[in-house]
Amino acid sequence: MPSHILQTRENKSLPARIALSAAHTRGAHLRTEHFGDWLAERGRAHTFRVERIPFAELDGWSFQVSTGNLVHRSGRFFTVEGLHVTEEGEPYGDGPYADWCQPIIKQPEVGVLGILVKEFDGVLHFLMQAKMEPGNPNLLQLSPTVQATRSNYTKAHQGADVKYIEYFVGPDRGRIVADVLQSEHGSWFYRKANRNMVVEAVGDVPLHDDFCWLTLGQIHELLHRDNVVNMDSRTVLSCLPFADAADGALLSDTDLLSWITGERTRHSVRTERVPLDSIPGWKRGDSAIEHEEGRYFNVVAVSVRAGNREVTGWTQPLFEPVGLGVTAFLTREFGGVPHVLAHARVEAGFLDTVELGPTVQCTPDNYAHLPERERPRFLDTVLRAGPDRIRYEVVHSEEGGRFLNAVSRFLVVRADESDAPRTPPPGYAWVTPGQLTSLVRHGHYLNVQARTMLACLNAIAERTP
Amino acid sequence: MPSHILQTRENKSLPARIALSAAHTRGAHLRTEHFGDWLAERGRAHTFRVERIPFAELDGWSFQVSTGNLVHRSGRFFTVEGLHVTEEGEPYGDGPYADWCQPIIKQPEVGVLGILVKEFDGVLHFLMQAKMEPGNPNLLQLSPTVQATRSNYTKAHQGADVKYIEYFVGPDRGRIVADVLQSEHGSWFYRKANRNMVVEAVGDVPLHDDFCWLTLGQIHELLHRDNVVNMDSRTVLSCLPFADAADGALLSDTDLLSWITGERTRHSVRTERVPLDSIPGWKRGDSAIEHEEGRYFNVVAVSVRAGNREVTGWTQPLFEPVGLGVTAFLTREFGGVPHVLAHARVEAGFLDTVELGPTVQCTPDNYAHLPERERPRFLDTVLRAGPDRIRYEVVHSEEGGRFLNAVSRFLVVRADESDAPRTPPPGYAWVTPGQLTSLVRHGHYLNVQARTMLACLNAIAERTP
Numbered sequence: 001m002p003s004h005i006l007q008t009r010e011n012k013s014l015p016a017r018i019a020l021s022a023a024h025t026r027g028a029h030l031r032t033e034h035f036g037d038w039l040a041e042r043g044r045a046h047t048f049r050v051e052r053i054p055f056a057e058l059d060g061w062s063f064q065v066s067t068g069n070l071v072h073r074s075g076r077f078f079t080v081e082g083l084h085v086t087e088e089g090e091p092y093g094d095g096p097y098a099d100w101c102q103p104i105i106k107q108p109e110v111g112v113l114g115i116l117v118k119e120f121d122g123v124l125h126f127l128m129q130a131k132m133e134p135g136n137p138n139l140l141q142l143s144p145t146v147q148a149t150r151s152n153y154t155k156a157h158q159g160a161d162v163k164y165i166e167y168f169v170g171p172d173r174g175r176i177v178a179d180v181l182q183s184e185h186g187s188w189f190y191r192k193a194n195r196n197m198v199v200e201a202v203g204d205v206p207l208h209d210d211f212c213w214l215t216l217g218q219i220h221e222l223l224h225r226d227n228v229v230n231m232d233s234r235t236v237l238s239c240l241p242f243a244d245a246a247d248g249a250l251l252s253d254t255d256l257l258s259w260i261t262g263e264r265t266r267h268s269v270r271t272e273r274v275p276l277d278s279i280p281g282w283k284r285g286d287s288a289i290e291h292e293e294g295r296y297f298n299v300v301a302v303s304v305r306a307g308n309r310e311v312t313g314w315t316q317p318l319f320e321p322v323g324l325g326v327t328a329f330l331t332r333e334f335g336g337v338p339h340v341l342a343h344a345r346v347e348a349g350f351l352d353t354v355e356l357g358p359t360v361q362c363t364p365d366n367y368a369h370l371p372e373r374e375r376p377r378f379l380d381t382v383l384r385a386g387p388d389r390i391r392y393e394v395v396h397s398e399e400g401g402r403f404l405n406a407v408s409r410f411l412v413v414r415a416d417e418s419d420a421p422r423t424p425p426p427g428y429a430w431v432t433p434g435q436l437t438s439l440v441r442h443g444h445y446l447n448v449q450a451r452t453m454l455a456c457l458n459a460i461a462e463r464t465p
Numbered sequence: 466m467p468s469h470i471l472q473t474r475e476n477k478s479l480p481a482r483i484a485l486s487a488a489h490t491r492g493a494h495l496r497t498e499h500f501g502d503w504l505a506e507r508g509r510a511h512t513f514r515v516e517r518i519p520f521a522e523l524d525g526w527s528f529q530v531s532t533g534n535l536v537h538r539s540g541r542f543f544t545v546e547g548l549h550v551t552e553e554g555e556p557y558g559d560g561p562y563a564d565w566c567q568p569i570i571k572q573p574e575v576g577v578l579g580i581l582v583k584e585f586d587g588v589l590h591f592l593m594q595a596k597m598e599p600g601n602p603n604l605l606q607l608s609p610t611v612q613a614t615r616s617n618y619t620k621a622h623q624g625a626d627v628k629y630i631e632y633f634v635g636p637d638r639g640r641i642v643a644d645v646l647q648s649e650h651g652s653w654f655y656r657k658a659n660r661n662m663v664v665e666a667v668g669d670v671p672l673h674d675d676f677c678w679l680t681l682g683q684i685h686e687l688l689h690r691d692n693v694v695n696m697d698s699r700t701v702l703s704c705l706p707f708a709d710a711a712d713g714a715l716l717s718d719t720d721l722l723s724w725i726t727g728e729r730t731r732h733s734v735r736t737e738r739v740p741l742d743s744i745p746g747w748k749r750g751d752s753a754i755e756h757e758e759g760r761y762f763n764v765v766a767v768s769v770r771a772g773n774r775e776v777t778g779w780t781q782p783l784f785e786p787v788g789l790g791v792t793a794f795l796t797r798e799f800g801g802v803p804h805v806l807a808h809a810r811v812e813a814g815f816l817d818t819v820e821l822g823p824t825v826q827c828t829p830d831n832y833a834h835l836p837e838r839e840r841p842r843f844l845d846t847v848l849r850a851g852p853d854r855i856r857y858e859v860v861h862s863e864e865g866g867r868f869l870n871a872v873s874r875f876l877v878v879r880a881d882e883s884d885a886p887r888t889p890p891p892g893y894a895w896v897t898p899g900q901l902t903s904l905v906r907h908g909h910y911l912n913v914q915a916r917t918m919l920a921c922l923n924a925i926a927e928r929t930p
Contacts, residue, residue, distance in 0.1 A: 005715070006714060006715060006799060006800040007720070008713060009709070009713070009714055009717055009900065009903075010718060010719075108733065108735075110729075110730045176720055176723040178719070179726045181726055181729055195726060241719075244474070247474055248471030248472060250471060253474045253475060254476065255472070255641055257644060257645065257906065261644045261645055262644075264575075264646055265660055268573065335469070351816060352816060434474070435474065438474075441722065442722075444817075444908075444909070
């Protein structure tokens with residue numbers, strides 16, 4: 001037995017407390033049926049207006065003369081630059097060789113995405129925030145307690161303080177439930193990571209306007225509504241240490257890690273930051289940087305007027321994807337244990353070559369010009385699935401601080417041996433949600449779309465406290 | 466219970482089988498007392514000669530005209546380039562601000578370092594190789610079964626086949642015990658990683674010259690001898706899934722991961738590859754690139770004549786560190802559980818900013834010119850420790866294929882509250898060997914020196930099968 005000065009390596013009561021919260025669909029503070037009214041009321045309490053503007057009307061942002069990069073005069077926030085990507089064949093990878101250029105967001109700051117939790121009536125509640133982001137299709141969504149860049153919460157910041165930040169950084173912070181650096185969109189960000197934290201408060205917590213306490217069961221219900229739970233909330237929720245319902249899996253954890261190592265080894269991706277005005281295939285107009293074929297995304301600018309942001313009123317660039325995305329896990333049971341089909345994805349902005357994504361992650365419009373066999377694998381299986389096979393389907397949007405109307409259908413689709421064989425093609429592996437939960441404790445394993453999907457899988461799992 | 470088509474997520478018998486092998490100091494094939502003779506005999510069976518040569522005598526290697534980078538005409542192997550490193554203070558890190566340039570090795574290929582294991586008489590034995598590397602102080606050391614770059618074992622290779630490689634790659638490989646991409650020296654390599662593998666053979670394994678089967682107990686004895694077990698063996702051995710003898714630790718695993726996340730977040734390191742001939746503070750002569758103050762390392766060239774390498778006879782550059790290194794863990798017991806003091810180290814070549822290193826990792830000569838308070842923390846405690854406090858002290862060398870006489874004293878030194886307080890200074894944390902074993906299952910957590918130290922800690926631990 002460890003002495004009293006030691007801790008057990010794993011907190012064995014925590015998974016049960018999380019399961020208990022997931023089983024409670026009635027919170028101590030706000031009933032789920034009143035949530036919509038509460039959110040609408042928060043929206044009325046503030047006036048938000050987001051308008052597209054030409055680049056020339058950006059305040060503080062401009063295209064650097066020497067590079068054409070889109071930068072802020074302070075040197076802070078983020079820049080939009082060019083990226084030249086080469087996926088190499090032999091001798092260091094096994095290809096296929098690919099080579100392209102694209103705009104990419106470079107944002108070196110590591111932000112904090114943090115959810116504060118606290119027990120009320122013996123049940124963990126999560127402190128969530130009604131937060132406006134200019135790129136959200138409905139502006140106001142449910143965000144983590146804290147969603148702050150480092151500039152936001154250090155002395156460099158010019159606006160209001162970040163509420164509750166003291167629970168996440170500094171000497172008086174709460175008990176750590178999860179704390180891990182996770183990547184964000186590797187196709188849009190160059191090596192961006194945010195600190196995903198869940199912290200349990202010790203002692204009383206004041207409740208500010210725009211915040212509410214919800215059980216995990218309530219949040220799981222909200223995850224069944226379109227465009228309510230924002231991306232930052234979803235990624236933080238995915239890091240919760242849920243207990244694994246099953247001890248078995250098609251691949252042991254060692255075999256799964258080995259498969260990931262093999263996927264990392266066989267791909268070799270080289271990236272080079274290049275001037276934005278030098279990249280072929282993209283053109284800059286007064287109000288947008290667009291792909292010549294109209295694919296992928298546009299870089300645009302917006303003006304924002306808002307009341308409850310740290311700074312009132314600003315302009316900024318946003319990435320606006322072209323078309324509705326499809327993000328889906330195929331799922332099958334093996335030996336009575338649910339598995340999902342993970343895809344080892346290369347995204348140019350990943351720090352470590354490959355992360356696991358959902359089975360399908362794409363914007364179908366970008367592939368419409370290609371012959372069927374060159375379209376993303378398993379996309380047709382997802383698109384053709386009838387309602388009886390769709391276990392989950394909700395529209396969620398990506399981070400509204402950087403992406404404008406970046407919406408995707410998130411689906412969990414039942415498959416069978418004919419759609420998705422037990423021995424999947426190279427680059428795919430069947431894994432259990434429990435294995436994903438173990439992986440997400442560490443960075444560089446699950447991409448942000450897979451983390452949203454994991455949060456959704458947890459929301460549809462039947463769990464007993 | 467999982468069905469028969471599933472595996473348990475963790476192989477629960479493996480740690481006990483490893484402990485059993487560690488407890489066996491008598492192998493089925495070669496007695497430890499005969500090992501020295503065997504190694505000497507392997508040395509006599511081949512003729513090796515390594516000579517320093519001027520750069521002008523390098524065959525196939527030259528300084529690129531435009532950059533001064535040292536490159537091979539094939540574009541393969543590795544290059545020696547310049548690196549400009551900035552550790553930033555605010556706004557994105559918390560400094561101290563530092564800025565320097567240095568030569569660095571860029572080797573994009575991911576190699577395989579693999580040990581094949583197999584049971585004889587119910588005890589796991591490890592297939593080890595007597596292998597010459599030109600930079601080893603005694604040329605011949607004990608290496609993993611396979612130590613091969615990707616060029617070595619793919620069709621691009623011009624020399625002999627890599628023995629036993631089929632057990633590690635391809636469809637007929639053995640059962641995976643460990644398989645993880647690990648970093649190598651972040652001060653000398655730019656983002657280099659190798660695949661560390663332990664694989665259990667299924668069926669008979671032919672025994673080739675230069676190879677021998679040893680129990681883990683035997684290897685642990687050899688880890689007490691100077692310059693015998695090479696770096697590649699040590700890093701692979703560190704990845705073995707030893708059972709944790711203790712469930713308790715000063716920090717829970719969640720708190721430890723959170724501390725690492727915090728260390729990664731507070732440092733911001735920017736690196737830029739620059740032409741080798743542009744870096745200030747370094748000068749190139751006919752036979753060496755040296756630091757102007759004679760510190761750190763030299764880049765030199767050697768000619769090699771050998772019989773048992775894939776290619777007979779070659780020339781190559783090597784990095785030659787200046788002075789004997791000191792690599793040490795301070796150790797204390799808390800609540801009856803041994804802990805070591807890990808240091809969150811920034812090394813310029815790391816992919817992900819920070820990895821855990823030993824308490825002390827330096828070449829003291831490089832700091833001799835500095836006032837005492839600017840020398841590495843805890844170095845004096847290690848250097849002043851009397852024999853009664855030294856739990857382990859052996860001289861090991863780093864990878865002899867890239868580094869010439871890169872030798873360090875590796876020490877485990879007992880400390881107390883006055884030397885190393887229970888609440889350590891920022892950047893340090895007390896962790897158990899069991900926690901290091903959990904971390905090393907994933908990349909980017911333990912640097913190569915910490916992995917050597919972990920292999921040594923396992924070699925000195927008293928274990929019961």
